[in-house]
Amino acid sequence: MGFNLKEVCEKFSIETEIESYGNGHINDTYMANAKPQIILQRINKNVFHNPHEVMENIYNVTEHLKKKIIERGGDPKREALNVVKTRDGQNYLQMDADNFFRMYLFVTDSVSYDVAQDPIQLFHAGAAFGRFQNMLNDYPADSLYETIVDFHNTPERVKQLETAIAGNASGRLDLVKEEVDFAIEYAKYSKMITDEMAKGTVPLRVTHNDTKLNNVLFDAKTGEGVCVIDLDTVMPGSILYDFGDALRFGASSGAEDEKDLDRIWFDLEKFEQFAKGFLGEVKDCLTPKEIELLPVSALIMTYECGIRFLADHINGDVYFKVHRENHNLDRARTQFKLVADIESKFDEMKRIIEKYL
Numbered sequence: 001m002g003f004n005l006k007e008v009c010e011k012f013s014i015e016t017e018i019e020s021y022g023n024g025h026i027n028d029t030y031m032a033n034a035k036p037q038i039i040l041q042r043i044n045k046n047v048f049h050n051p052h053e054v055m056e057n058i059y060n061v062t063e064h065l066k067k068k069i070i071e072r073g074g075d076p077k078r079e080a081l082n083v084v085k086t087r088d089g090q091n092y093l094q095m096d097a098d099n100f101f102r103m104y105l106f107v108t109d110s111v112s113y114d115v116a117q118d119p120i121q122l123f124h125a126g127a128a129f130g131r132f133q134n135m136l137n138d139y140p141a142d143s144l145y146e147t148i149v150d151f152h153n154t155p156e157r158v159k160q161l162e163t164a165i166a167g168n169a170s171g172r173l174d175l176v177k178e179e180v181d182f183a184i185e186y187a188k189y190s191k192m193i194t195d196e197m198a199k200g201t202v203p204l205r206v207t208h209n210d211t212k213l214n215n216v217l218f219d220a221k222t223g224e225g226v227c228v229i230d231l232d233t234v235m236p237g238s239i240l241y242d243f244g245d246a247l248r249f250g251a252s253s254g255a256e257d258e259k260d261l262d263r264i265w266f267d268l269e270k271f272e273q274f275a276k277g278f279l280g281e282v283k284d285c286l287t288p289k290e291i292e293l294l295p296v297s298a299l300i301m302t303y304e305c306g307i308r309f310l311a312d313h314i315n316g317d318v319y320f321k322v323h324r325e326n327h328n329l330d331r332a333r334t335q336f337k338l339v340a341d342i343e344s345k346f347d348e349m350k351r352i353i354e355k356y357l
């Protein structure tokens with residue numbers, strides 16, 4: 001490690017002990033029971049090549065969110081991320097060429113889930129992401145940096161998988177033939193959102209782009225969604241990205257890395273709760289094409305994440321954090337199991353969506 005955490009904390013005027021925290025796949029997260037309680041993160045420079053731009057986006061977006069939260073009579077210290085500045089008044093700290101840190105106020109009395117325990121949690125998550133979308137509706141999209149280019153460009157993700165296959169850096173290709181065949185077969189869905197965006201029938205909006213269930217903090221007492229976190233990828237995108245990606249993770253019956261695929265299916269009750277919460281907030285602003293593509297967006301986003309995990313497995317685990325052998329492969333397999341299950345449930349999904357429009 002080219003840095004010392006105690007020294008890092010001191011530069012933010014925090015003197016307490018700090019410990020590892022959370023289950024994100026990208027950044028290194030730490031928590032300190034200081035006064036106030038804080039979250040410290042080392043920004044993943046391999047993923048975010050320009051941490052300065054990431055922090056500009058986050059600072060400006062959270063300032064905007066805080067104004068909206070105050071207008072709505074909410075608590076801006078809890079309902080938005082609050083960037084803690086360094087002693088020098090900066091939004092982040094650069095220790096050296098690779099080590100960038102930022103600090104947030106810890107959102108107290110909150111919980112997050114890696115697997116939903118109760119479908120009602122999906123309702124609250126849907127409402128939280130829907131409100132987030134509403135509050136950023138008037139944010140000037142062209143002022144945001146694109147922190148990861150082509151982040152949800154699914155056809156581009158297919159190309160990246162093809163490049164991984166051609167390179168076979170890990171030498172694992174022979175062992176993943178079944179998964180590669182699945183990925184190639186289901187590439188037929190990959191252009192459905194991007195083609196409509198190119199036509200303008202699906203508009204560009206300011207979106208979150210990483211709407212995993214564990215990127216919402218829920219109030220420990222009421223169970224309601226308090227704060228949407230992990231704002232590194234807030235950029236112009238499609239609302240279908242946020243809807244589909246949330247379901248990919250939140251409406252699964254099990255964990256993203258579950259090894260026993262008999263325990264993985266797409267849970268329509270969780271889907272219904274999320275749709276109810278999300279559409280309750282955003283239905284009035286959706287275009288007909290967006291509405292039409294809501295069910296398939298869950299398939300496309302799950303497929304996209306599956307091929308990203310598969311490509312990373314083939315590349316030798318260079319992007320997502322892994323904690324065991326074949327971790328990215330296990331993740332890709334759950335995603336593909338969900339893709340096939342979502343495909344068989346489109347009719348029911350459409351019926352459910354109609355109920356909440």
Ligand code: ADP
Nearest residue numbers: 022024025026027039104105106107112214230
């Ligand atoms: P990653 O990009 O690695 O997913 P996140 O920003 O999502 O990183 O943070 C990882 C985890 O840390 C979250 O899932 C959440 O549990 C916790 N966390 C992050 N920010 C806060 C915060 N401000 N208050 C409380 N918990 C937080």
Ligand code: GN1
Nearest residue numbers: 024025026027210212215230233305
């Ligand atoms: C990453 O950062 P985290 O763990 O919330 C990834 C998402 C993936 C997700 C899969 C910047 O999200 O795109 O969907 O893992 N974030 C980035 O669990 O690549």
Ligand code: MG
Nearest residue numbers: 024214215230
């Ligand atoms: Mg996260």
